[in-house]
Amino acid sequence: MQTPLRIDPTRALADIATFQRKLAAGMANLRNMREPEYANTPRELVYSEDKLKVWHFTGHGKATSKTPLLIVYALVNTVWMTDLQADRSMVRNLLEQGEDVYLIDWGYPDGADRWLTLDDYINGYLDRCVDVVRKRHGLDAINLLGICQGGAFSLCYTALHPDKVKNLITMVTPVDFHTPDNMLSHWCRRMDVDLFVDTMGNIPAGLMNYVYLTLKPLRLNQQKYIGMVDILDNPTELENFLRMERWIFDSPDQAGEAFRQFIKDFYQGNKLVKGTLDIGGQSVDLGMITQPVLNIFAEQDHLVPPDASRALGKHVGTTDYTQLAFKGGHIGIYVSGRAQREVPPAIHQWLRQRD
């Protein structure tokens, strides 16, 4: 059999030399690079409570949509993935489409937030944020855009407060937590979550990040940095890379009680699709969601497998259900070039037909 390895030793040495040269030349760029800023699309603070803030993006022109859109992000990671950089900002693109965009920034929980429950987050914080936006616009109901865990929150909220939500959009949102390819769910199935939270209190962001990295350890801990060597001499690309690094690792801790409940009820119990979920003494029935629903998921999502999101169609009560599969991953759905071209326009078109 012919050998498949045709690596010329001279070329191998040249590769090593090139690698070192790029690294040495680019190291000055790396060391001199300042912390990259996010897009910081102009915004005004319209509500704050504890560590939470509701931002209203002002944009350049007046919104053409009649109903405002409130983005509900996950508690893990920061909300700035939606406004990462000027040319990769979902928020900015939505504004340009004519949407009136609000965003809940959950902030960084500390020991004082240890006892916040899902009831506090969904029927408390989220409900008050929705009321603020409704009041500002004199509307009974507004549009919600829930992202990842924020999508699960938005589903619960809409089921519990259907009169306050006009249209619901979910992005990379886990609904069925027991699909066979859900690695996170698989790993935490035998965890004693009570012991975990009782011991840890709030769950440190570093620990959460560590778990995410071990989903694809070689790619995320090593291969991507080897790829970075090729862009060390390109300040713009390097800045983009470092901005993403900042976002990945600048994460909030998780409030202990909310984490306990989320892991037990969603990841372990899969109660959202079983119809046995209880938030603050009220049963969450996805069948109560009768308003239009747009469900967007990523086909190469390693955190929320596509099937975990697709399941929503089987459980919501609405007759106006739309599903959009995006060719990309969990992060690419916000920041890739394709995402900029496809996702905000699709959201706007869908909303405009129902405004």
Next chain:
Amino acid sequence: MADPANDFIRDYQALAQQSWDAWTRQFQQPPAANPFAPPPAPAAGNDMLERTLAGLKGYFDWMQAAASGGAAQPATDWRQQLQQMFGGASQPFAQAFGGIDTAGAEGFARQWQSWLQAAQRGGFGELSGLQGPTPAFGLNREQQMQQQALATALLESMRASARYQELIQRANAQGMQRLQARLAEPGRQVDSLKGLYDLWVDASEEAYAGIALSDEFRDAYGEMVNTQMRVRQLQQQQTEQMCQQLGVPTRSEVSSLGERLQALRREFRANLADGSADHAGEIMALRRELAALKRRLADRPAVPAVKKRAAAKPGVAVKKAPAKAARKPTSPSKSGSGQRKRK
């Protein structure tokens, strides 16, 4: 007999290694002084660089080893060549997943070591119970029991970590098997170290995912986390007791206060909501009543009131108002209406 080609490769590698070491030394940080501190954190501003360098160093070492150990050898048996490049115990990637996945466990072990040393300095003495539980007596009975429980928990944690590591090693081995299978595919050829590395990453990640999604891994993972938490919990228990003796507020106490405060906040919000809901209901009821009264008034025919009264109650004085006015004469000087008129 000297081999000029191999000598050159060795010299070159030595030089490359020296230059690598030289610039990585720039980013070394002093060790943490506090024994209770978490695993040493990189110096401020260099966190990202440290992470990056850790990944790049592994790749760099592998390229060097691969260039001399595998690629430089005549290709008699490519599987053996591959084994030399990836499989040897000294190869940087031999423990690929292990090296990465034990990062958290190492942090835990380091924390445990620091805690043990600090506890011994603090007067806990030797950790009893590592040889198994023994009956405890006397004044320090409770402390001895706690020490034994901690020792038992630590042993269980180490066993669970070993079980987890076994699975990680299995992922490494299966990754190599997959790589070989890929290279054996008809027409497959790799002509660069980077190409081979990328192929190895693909194969290894696939192998890892297969194991990570197995029931065996799920159980091992759960056990590892649970046993670590048990050790931490017992450490915290002993630390809290020490703090209590020193009059230092403990985490449990602070946490307890936080729980009560949050419960009060919830109660307060609920009362506010109930209160405003009550008022809103009352206001709504009054509005409905008012609207009904207005409708009734509007529906009535426009009959003069005097005539109606007279008709309803014959014989009753018709002009009641003037009589009242006569009983309560109004002083012109105190008449507000008069003053208002003057204004």
